[in-house]
Amino acid sequence: MRPISVYIHIPFCIKKCKYCDFVSFPIVKQDVAAYFDALIKAALPRAAKLLTSKHRIVETIYIGGGTPTAVPQAHLAELLTSSVNALPISRDVEVTVEMNPGTADASYISKILACGGRRISIGVQSFNDRSLRFLGRIHNARQARNCFENVRAAGCRNINIDLIYGTPGESLDDVMHSVDTAISLAPEHISVYGLSIPEGTALHKRLRAGEFTLPSPDQQRKVYETIRDTLRAAGYIQYEVSNYAKPGLECRHNLNYWRRGEYIGLGCAASSYLDGVRSRNVNSVAEYVERMANGASVVCQSERLSKEERVEEAVMLGLRLREGISLSQLRRDEGIRLLQARRNQIQRLATAKLVNIENDFLRLTDDGVLVADEVIAWLT
């Protein structure tokens, strides 16, 4: 039995955040009902059949969005129950549900946990109200804290807090207030993302119009390093560029992406990687529902990776992990001896103390992580 992960996309939000370029739509009652129907009655059985026939065992399930908790709790509860019942899951399956602090109350939270949710990822983003307003979040800092406390009170033993730093005008003290607040709540996992403003978002338009500027690379670097050092001091281990966890409580679902494991995506706009093929489902809710109803394929793009592309991905994803790339595994999987194939580049990076090689692993140093994109480009 080969391990696999399952991602389920819930493309509904109460209001789209200003920095978000994920596929999401305002909640419309009929759409939501039809969509969950398609997931539960068609997508899950189809996936279960496929995975069983391919002898895959589900190690992690991740319900993300959008805002999964934006929909009435009955829908989400049924989806969770059906998932753990229908799919061939392993005994210690990790089941994560993303939660917006502005959506779920205590009973909603209890329902999620009762139906099989084991890990809750709370999109706090900041404990500063000014930053939350800038980002266009629907909640304030107090609600975020309450949400966390409710999840904990409901008995969840694996909680993540998502934070974003780098909003305009935010001082280092402001950021560290958020980080310190998160630490004081003692979640098992903290993700801290530098704000990025993708094209096509509301903030991108304002940025281009010069209404605000982002912090300079020097400022961003200082903030990043301060956050990293503070979280380390508080007992969190940085295991990826933006992810920190108490020992043994890393997000297994995400680790699987970075280690190039297989996954299937259910729902519109979800991606899959199975048998060496990456594919993506259609973006539209209506089209997804219709295709599912007709028993048709929901895939809109797919590509089989070449060996060169697989090696590129191995470097691109593996170097994001602080454990780095296992050179022996890359040799076994792809037949490439990276140290030889990229000798000059690696030597130069090592001399500049941007990478190191230890016990079979090529990994970025703390300095290397800060310029990971350049190092990856250099190595691929």
Added chain:
Amino acid sequence: MSAAAYDRDRIRNFSIIAHIDHGKSTLSDRFIELTGALPEREMAAQVLDTMDLERERGITIKAQTVRLNYRSRSGQGYVFNLIDTPGHVDFTYEVSRSLAACDGALLVVDAAQGVEAQTVANLYLALENDLQIIPVINKIDLPSADVEETRRQIADVLGLEPGLCVPVSAKTGEGVKALFEAIIEHIPAPKGEIEAPFRALVFDSFYEQYHGVVAVVRVMDGAVAVGQRISFMSTGNTFEVQQLGWFSPKATRAETLRAGEVGFVLANIKNVSDSALGDTITLASRPASKPLPGYVPVKQVVFSGLFPLSTQQFEDLQVALEKLSLNDPAFIYEPESSSALGLGFRCGFLGTLHMEIVRERLEREFGLQLLSTAPNVVYEAILMDGSSILVDSPNDMPPTQKIDHINEPFIRCTIIVPDEFIGNILKLLTDRRGTQKSMEYVGAGKVMLVYELPFNETLFDFYDKLKSASKGYASYDYEHIGRRASEIVKVDILINGQAVDALSFMTHKQNAYRRGVELVRRIRKQVPRQLFEVVIQAAIGSKIISRERVAPLRKNVTAKCYGGDITRKRKLLEKQKEGKRKMKQLGSVAIPQEAFMEILKVD
């Protein structure tokens, strides 16, 4: 005289020579029109300037010659061979060959501008060829025309007989018929022996797609006929004459060309270099005992590396250079390899304008994108052992310890400028290491300066500075006067300690520091931050004269990369890689092509 009849006494061979914009092309047009050679509707403005490029620059690159029939006031038929000449200082040799084909010249002076630098230079060239000069005062229709002052300058500055001056307006045609009569009266009929062995001077040759090389010649002695075998006296190569004729201005075929006539020769010649400017053609069966005087192989004086922006265009560039050199044998090229720019060509030109024209034609006519390295004059390195070598590229310069001294080429330049700007111009010439030879007042508030200065000093922004220092009024011409010992050093540009071949340059010691600092600063502005620190230095030998640094990147990392992002991120990475492939290697540092172009730009 009909087109076929031959009467040597009724032939007049002459050129129009003038400072740029004094109206040479307009006057040529008027000649063609007023002799009735072309119906008016076929007269595109300035018919003698054919190429677009020439029209834009207002100069004539390839000489074209027309044969015109004119009936004089006394009722006699005459043949006028109007020999067009290139109008720029870089083409002195071409001009001198065209003038050698003439018996007289019309020296055109703008009545509003007066005598200018090229007027003087062209006059000297004409006098060297013993030509009868008719001064022509042009643009008399302009309100600002001052015919009398111009006449005075022609007498005082040029030393010509003021009584010979013919005032005209090439634009309106006024006075042009009088000029025709003056030509008949003052320019002598061609000399030469019809019975002597055939000798013709090649004063223009160009490549024509269907016939190969078209040699334009002036027959000095004897005659040639279709079917005869001719021989080029500098090479001994022989060809059979396929066609003879002249341009009037359309090509008109003839069976023979005889002493005194001007026309074209087609003889299945494939290479323009086989029909060199200034060479003498004779008959293979009855060769002349000696060639006509004055033939000098063309000498390239400015060299520069030309490289395709994208390395895939190397072969396209090679083909383009081959094609272009069919038409312009005056530039030469040979393969050159640069670690920074890849494969390209080291090219030699007659001057900086010639260099610009060739580069522009390569880009425009062949769709190439080119990088060119800093232009270089030809130095002579005198080595310790007493031997000497010519060096046209900084990278060919022998190591300093082997060199006794270096000689650099000098020019003598003539500048005529309104006296209000004289201070600016003197400062510019002093900055450019010039030595004053003479300074004299030529009248109408103008001063003529004669300076000697290193040719190298005119390669970078000299014309622009000259123009801005005189609000555009200074006129300029120059001639080469040989090499002189000079303190020339080679400056290398080092990127992280590694010399970049394409950026080395030669300069006088006193300019090395300034130019080194400027170039290093310019590079620093163009090098994007990288993973690693970049140190840019300028050095003379092992001595560092300038240093700048580009600090390494501080932060560049994608915050999120999960299952749905992977494909997009990989595509981005591939795009980045594709961009990297197009980058140019500056030592150990890759920089975008545009940045490299900016660095190599010569202001």
